[in-house]
Amino acid sequence: MVCQYKTLCKKYGHRAKVFTQMTSTMKDQIGSPDLLVLFTATVSHKMVRCVLSECKNQKLEIARSHSSSLSALRGILEEHAQVAGA
Numbered sequence: 298m299v300c301q302y303k304t305l306c307k308k309y310g311h312r313a314k315v316f317t318q319m320t321s322t323m324k325d326q327i328g329s330p331d332l333l334v335l336f337t338a339t340v341s342h343k344m345v346r347c348v349l350s351e352c353k354n355q356k357l358e359i360a361r362s363h364s365s366s367l368s369a370l371r372g373i374l375e376e377h378a379q380v381a382g383a
Contacts, residue, residue: 301367309374319344324351332358332377336365 299315306313311331316323319341327333327348335348352359360377362369 302370305367305370309378323347327351329355330357332360334373335359335361337361338363339365
């Protein structure tokens, strides 16, 4: 799925970083993205709390989805493209 996420993001003109597990250096690896997509069903509660804390500190835009399907990601990217274009 990681490769499929990256390929789909590339089609929309974005470079993707995909984290599937919590790491001790995750806060440093997030960077400052235009949009952070969080699939809440597939990650640990600790990882969600870490990401949300970092987003709040940096005032990052976050999109949450319970589903981690490609169609869910496509919908998020479409919505983000419309908001950015408006």
